[in-house]
Amino acid sequence: MILAGILSPITVTHYLVVGIILFVCGIVCLVVKRNIIAMLIGVELILNGANINLVAFSSPQLFASGTAPLLLDGQVFALFVMILAAAEAAVALAIALQFYSRFGTVDVDQGGQLNG
Amino acid sequence: MNELLELITQIEQNLAVSVRLWIPEICLVVTAIALLLQRMVFPAWRRGASFIMFVGSVAALAVLIWQVAGQSNAAGSVGAFLDVLRLDQLAAFLRGLILLFAVLFSVLTWLTHWPRIEDRGEFYVLFLGSVIGMCTMVAAENLLLVFLGMEMASLPSYILAGFEKRERRAGEAAMKFAVFGAAMAGVMLYGLSLLGGSLGSLDLPTMRANLTALASHRDLHGHGLSLILGTLMVVAGIGFKLSAVPFHFWLPDVFEGAAAEVGVFLSVISKAAALGLLTRLCLTLLGTDQASAAGLPGPLIPFVVGTLSLLAAVTCTYGNLAAYGQTNFKRLLGYSTIAHAGYLVMPVAAAVAALPVSQETARWAVASMLFYLVVYMFMNIVAFAGAAFLSRGAPGEKIENYSGLVRTAPGFVICLAITLFSLVGLPPLGGFAGKFAIFASLASAQLWALLVVAAVNTVFSLFYYVRVVKVMVLDPAAQSLSFSLPLSSPQGMFLVLTTAPVVLLGILWQPVFDLVCRAAGCQ
């Protein structure tokens, strides 16, 4: 069964599985890591998981019908996401830097002035 | 070749129209640039930033009003920039609201002398960036623009949250906000990709058409999972912006840590934009007319209604209850914001619920949401402006520090009390009119359970708002209190001017309601 899965032609589902693995990795990273840099990496993983989805949805080869749901739109979207991810990382890192300069750490759990 | 030429011409024409309609936002961009230049060119002009900001936002608002007023009613809806933006009455109204807020915000920051003069230019630029993002959000008709708008609106707000550099809490709040926001953006993006993929387009109307097609094939089950997961992730992303439970954790922290001015920004237009987006997504994806809405897969609408109702009910109840124990006024307002997000989502749920039955009812529900937004904006401006004035003038932000405030600043307390009672929803104040409209929309959509929840919440909310009033009015004056704010001062006049609509909207709300009706497209 596993073999059959491996041997079958690559379809959009395989890409989606990769995407979801990335997504889950990102979430786990966010949950488990306490270092803000690591958490931001987790965010990047999530975004890239989504990006894989988008790109996969825009690739006609992966679909039996010969046409993809998103076509160029998806790819453009992916490009935008990359840019935004960069911007986001910049902002987040800037804030992290500020946090570091204030608390001397980038461990989010060290911030304890505010509590729910 | 001819076709391509035709297409290019079409695009050109569309661009020309689009740019013309986008002038208000361009105004903002120009303002932002001017602000940046001012720091370089006229660094000595101390009040320059505020002035430029004020002029720029007023100009943007004026242009928008002029454009809307010039429009004939029928030609309300334009697909701008090759249909990625839908510049209809709803978008125009929400953009107007956001720009109006920008004007008031510039005045408020002018009056509170915050942030410091040297930082103010940057502050405004970031704010303007966020505003432009919000304007995009409320008009977006393409998933790409949805995401773009969200990010444009969010990114500057992370920085704004941490803008008070000397405040340790602000940094912490900003970091939490940023990380959490980025994560939620990722989740939403993932949801968007799933939705776009399974519905075969990023363009909302096309997606809508595909959805009907899917429904007719009756093999929804295959796509069902990704549709649901996508929907939920998108709702989670919007819920984050709305600070809906359970995506609300960031908000009280940020509100407590950040300056009150940032708080009002986050609590008012951030919500307005997210609600506009939510409304547009729901109404576009789930049906533009009665017949097609009825053709949707059976349980889809109940599912969305259920999700939104649950979200609204939980948010509202949680916000109101959690506000009880708060001792910090700004944090209390944060929870009040959460609760109001719940109230505001309710009419959207009602609108979706009414879609299969009556398009008109759905539009009424949207109108009631918009109306409450207007009232809510004024109420929150007064409340947060009050908090801002207090945090600069009174010792500490704890509510008990304000005891007996009515002795030293009666006019101020009266304005604040009116606003707080309006937030409870007591007639004849605007909050009541807004709540009444929302309740009416729930009743008309037959969402009785939600109506009961909303009504019960009104009672819940009584306590903590009244507690603030009680401390300020009934309690004996604190020894150390030296805060005073005569209504004749500029700050006082600002409060009066923003409290006046709160009262007026409770008595004469027909004109504004006509406006929101027009925006929502009901007769």
Add this chain to the structure above:
Amino acid sequence: MEAILPQLLLAAWLLPLLSFVVILLAGARMGEGGRGAGYLATLAVGVSCVLSIIALVWWLGHHPLGGHGGHSEVLTGDWYTLAQFESLRFSVGYYVDSLTLGMFVMVTFIAFWIHVYSFGYMHEELHDVHDPFVTGADGRNLVRPGRFHRFYQYLSLFCFSMLGLVVANNLFMVFAFWELVGICSYFLIGFYVERPSATLASNKAFIVNRVGDFGMIIGLATFLFACGTLHYAMPGNASEHHPGLFSIVKDATNQLQDKNNAASSHEGTPTNVGHEKAGGSSGLETANKIERNRALTPVLLTLAGLALFCGCIGKSAQFPLHVWLPDAMEGPTPVSALIHAATMVAAGVYLVARIYPLLTADALLVVALVGTITLFLAATMAVVATDIKRVLAYSTISQLGYMMLGLGVGGWVAGLFHLFTHAFFKALLFLGSGSVIHACGTNEMPAMGGLWRKMPWTAATMLVGCLAISGAGIPLVIGLSGYYSKDAILAQTFLFHRMNPLFGWMFYVALGVAGVTAFYMFRLWFLVFWGKPRDEHVAHHAHESPRTMVAALVVLAVLSVVSGWTVPGTSWGITSLLEQSRVTPATETGTLQSAVALRIPDEHASHEHTIHAWVSGLAFLAALIGFGIAAVFYGIRWLDPEDVRQRFRGVWELLAQRWYIDQIYDAVFVRNALRLAAVAAWIDRNIIDWLADHAALSVRRLSQWDDWIDRIFVDGAVNALAAGIYDMGIRLRRWQAGKIRVYIMWIVIGIVALFIIGTIYLGIGANISRG
């Protein structure tokens, strides 16, 4: 022509009200110490009396006495309508027949003389009063300003209320004035507001009366519901669509009579006493009435009548609501004489007589039984009492019991006759006792004795009173007023005994108590006036009362003697006056499903000579024995009462404690009511308030969700999850609650949960839509 009578009565009725209002507003300024108030009130009631007499004379001129009852004319109409809802009308009006007029004259006459008497009795109130019964915190007796005008103010209000009660033409008005006389009584019993005992007694009087009134309201409601009106009779009811109570009830019973006649050739009792002019109700109309008054069954009629009678029990101090009257003696003595002897307490009897046509035989039996029990109990209590006014109070209760008994056994005229005679001699006795108290400054008989030398007039008039109440007279020849009236009641009871053997004991009780009456009255007289002074201090102080008081005594003594007589040469007298308006009960035979065959005897039958002679002989004998025992113990002192008391200590104690009825009431009703009240207050404070507060509190508690979720769910669950991950081998440092991460995790969990729910929901939904 006829119109003058209501106007006369209206004037007679309203004059005391006018006097009340004037004194209320200007009393303190009317002469020195408010003396003018007394003149005004006396004048008002005097004029009322004159007007009443004129009215009576006028009436007699048009409706001569003589002949037996029946076809009596009634003059009725409304003065003023309070409220009207369709045909339900509540109004103030008059219902005039010979009884009304007789009562008017009697009330105003006695009231007038009591007003006169009070000038003497209350003269202390003209200036500052030194009240020996009230001691202040500083140990000195209270000194307060006099309240002479207040006294007359209350008296005026009372006269007005009492006359209103008498003249009323509907039960609603009766009830209103019923309450008003009650409140006057309340004020007058509590006249000495500084004395705790007085205020307690006044509260007791009013509240006990209210218990009776509660029943009365039910009765009123029943009649209003069943008959649609509370008017006794409507003027010109043929044209009006709504007949009065009497004719409605009569119609119902008449129909019964018709059926009776049709069913057999049995001789129906001739009871066609028309209480209204021209009944003339056709069969159809009767049917309509019954339709509308569908609820008017005999059982309901009986119950409603009894409910009304509850009010009478309260007002006339009948068992079991008699407890207030002895305490009511806290009031000034003229008040006791007027209100608690002659008039107000008789109002209960008057009302029973008034609503006689509404009472079924069964209800009347209850009336008789209550009367019998009361007359017996009260007489036994009187035997051992030492307070002179209390003896008289018990005697009053007992005599009222006689009246009730008389009415209950069918002696309508007999009962009312006794009401009139009793009013005179009991007022006399009370005023006499007032004179004694005035002289001695104490109520206790053991402290008196031998006063006849010091107070000859008082002693003589009191003796007349005692003789009258004992029913003294030469059998079949002549007697004092009490002789006639009591004999009439006893004769009727005897007749009842004959017809209903099961209830024969009532006659013997009544007869025996007649003897007891004589005993305790003469015990009183002997203790007070006879023998040697037992307390030198008291005797030294004693003196004959002022002229105003003596005058009243004499007038009443004369009336006590003659009021039973007929005008020489004619048959005119109180009995013939009453006979003119005599009515019969609603049914004369028992209607309830009971084993007892009840029959109310016709009153005329008791006038039969044999019965009369036999009964009056027995009564005379009983009285004689009573007098004899009293003389033996207290007059010539052959026997020492103290010995007897010692020997029968248990019985004596039982009687002195009034059969422990007060104590029982206190334990059963008062305490439990207070306990219930405490429970209600407790529930309010501790349950309802608790619920309200805790509803608020629990909301507040809920609001701590935030913390709670953090603590239990966020920290706990994440820690648990972390531990799990730790076990899986992922190396981590010591886990701490990281807020952001936790939040994110919760969001993921939330989404997944929603996802699962949604999937199931959508899946099922899809299945359903497919299926």
Add this chain to the structure above:
Amino acid sequence: MAGLIFLSAIVFLPALGALILLFFPASAETAIRRITLGITLVVFLMTLRLVFPGDGPAGETLLERSIHDVRFVAGEPGYQHALAVPWIRSFNIEYFLGIDGISLPLVLLTSFLSLLAAAASWSVTKHVKAYSVLFLLLETGMLGVFLALDFFLFYVFWEVMLLPMYFLIGIWGGPRKEYAAIKFFLFTLVGSVLMLIALLMLYFASDVRKLPEEARRQSLLSSEVMVKSLAPGDKPLHTFNLVALAKLGQMPDSPFNEPAWLGKSIAWWAFLLLLVGFLIKVPSVPVHTWLPDAHVEAPTPISMILAGILLKMGGYGIIRICYPICPQGAYELAWFVCGLGVVSMVYGALAAMAQQDFKRLVAYSSVSHMGYVVLGLGAWSLVPGVWDTQYWKMGMNGAMFQMIAHGISSAGMFFMVGVLYDRVHHRDLDKFGGIFGKMPAYTALAIVIFFAALGLPGLCGFIGEVLVIFAAFSYSRVLAIIGASVVILTAGYILWTVRRVYLGAEYRGPHAEALTPLTLREFTVGATLAVAAVVFGVFPQTVFHYMAPSVNRTVDEMAQWMKAVSVNVVESAAEETPEKVRHESTVVLDNLSSEVLEAGSQR
């Protein structure tokens, strides 16, 4: 039009006064007090103007008359000076004021008691300006409630009183003022939230188009809505117009009869929600506990207003809104309403008996006395087939009268308590006594007032109580009997109180030297109330004259509704019943006669 303007002036004059007072310096206390008194006096005179005698030119309709004449025509059952002006078109909300026999006495009572309370406010010395402003706002709210004929407007006014009341209790109250104020606020808000839900239910179920044109015209719809309703279209035209809602509710095929939830109709649910909302205000057991606290803590004039007027709004709401609009619910829940009324009567009286605090006692007596109102309003004594409405009318009128009477007696009692409290600063019943000797005039007035509450004939409390009990008897004998027993309890606690406070030899509490005779102002207030108590007790017709036609109309409308809806179900029974009754009574009489025969034969 003149009518509408005049009514609006009555309503908003106090608010205007409050606005003017805002510009006064807070130190000008005497001037502020006098102006407050003056404004209430003007309002009172204006309401008196309504009942000036005199007739307009003959042949005028009420509407025509209303154009130039602001007087109220007695004996006219319908609404007068009723004119609707569009307010919020989107929801068909109208600014709709009008007056009829039910609201007129209450409006007069409001302006009258406000005047007296303003006169009694001299004892308030703290923050006089704020007090006066809030007091006047309160008066506007109260008058508005009684005059509004649009449900939304009614609701707005209803809520408008809430805030001033909260502050008036919370700032000027006694030691536990904050607790009392928030409790009052909370209970009332719960009630109004329920009302709001019912209001929306009814609004969205309503449709003016379903009304026959005649009824539409009688509903006094504003011309705009009228035009809308006549225009073609099938969209439902919702309305808040109370008259129209009542007409809709009383249609046999009323849109409110549609099932809503748990098998009950909209009318049933709306009735229940509204009822609970109003009962909280009345207040009825078990939602009464805000009242003792609020009353005890509130300053004297506010207690007067609270007991005298605010409680009446509950009763007014029941008769104006609950019954006409949801007759179905009212019919089915009559037992519930009556039961609550009786429970309140008994429970309130018992609780009053156990109080130590003078004011608390008076507060509980209010619970007890307002129970009569609930019982009287609830007793739906109409029996299908007989259609005898007179007992029902008696009960409704009695309940309405009881509201007026209680307004006078309870305000008086609170005033009397306040007079004492102002002097000796305590309210412990065991520490009074002997007041009679020290303050005779005061005691006389107090006793009149207390006896009016006791239901003594000749004073105002009597008529209402007795009529209610009589009417209840035709609905349920058990309830009537239990209710009647309350007269004993009432006598018990009132007499006991009178004895403990006024009678006795000497005063047992502190500050004996402060027991000075009444001031002229106090005497005027007290005497006015006492005289009113006597006048209404002796001449109830003065009230019934104005009130009864409108109350009777309400009853008749509901009777008509009942006839219409039961025509199918009960039609046969209706014809049958008299037959049956006759038959039954014949049977009974037969039994009776046979017994007579037996008795006769024995003889």
